[in-house]
Amino acid sequence: xxxxxxxxxxKDIVLEYASGLDGKIVVDISNPVDVxxxxxxxxxxxxxxxxxxxxxxxxxxxxxxxxxTVFAATLVTGHIAxxxxxxxxxxxxEDAKTTISQLVAASGLRPIDVGPLHRSRELEAxxxxxxxxxxxxxxxxxxxxTALKILP
Numbered sequence: 001x002x003x004x005x006x007x008x009x010x011k012d013i014v015l016e017y018a019s020g021l022d023g024k025i026v027v028d029i030s031n032p033v034d035v036x037x038x039x040x041x042x043x044x045x046x047x048x049x050x051x052x053x054x055x056x057x058x059x060x061x062x063x064x065x066x067x068x069t070v071f072a073a074t075l076v077t078g079h080i081a082x083x084x085x086x087x088x089x090x091x092x093x094e095d096a097k098t099t100i101s102q103l104v105a106a107s108g109l110r111p112i113d114v115g116p117l118h119r120s121r122e123l124e125a126x127x128x129x130x131x132x133x134x135x136x137x138x139x140x141x142x143x144x145x146t147a148l149k150i151l152p
Contacts, residue, residue, distance in 0.1 A: 007032040007042065007049050014056045021061040025096045028053045029067040031127045038132040041124060050090060050120030064091035064100045065120035069127055073145040078108050080147040085109045090119040112150060
């Protein structure tokens with residue numbers, strides 16, 4: 001299940017549908033960014049949306065952080081500047097990350113495993129920076145269709 005809702009709605013959705021998520025993989029794509037000024041994360045220090053989602057599910061489902069570093073416009077095309085998009089994944093279950101990596105690869109994108117779920121803190125922080133660039137006047141060409149890419 002892909003949890004494609006704003007960060008501030010995750011708790012209510014998870015609590016409402018928790019019993020139906022037993023044994024499932026839940027993909028948290030949210031970016032808990034304060035959209036009033038794009039200047040801070042709204043998660044408490046030392047945690048992430050991915051970790052909070054896992055805590056709400058209390059082990060009934062496995063959480064993988066993925067797709068939060070991909071904007072919708074670039075996800076539709078699947079590439080940027082002729083290169084397939086990179087999709088960063090974080091999670092504590094190797095099996096769940098393998099499953100989501102296979103989904104990503106089957107979509108023509110490149111999965112990159114960044115480690116355990118606590119790495120979703122860094123993925124969310126990266127997007128705070130990237131989203132801030134999208135709304136900043138210093139970069140008028142950034143218009144929500146930029147992407148992160150790791151090159152060899």
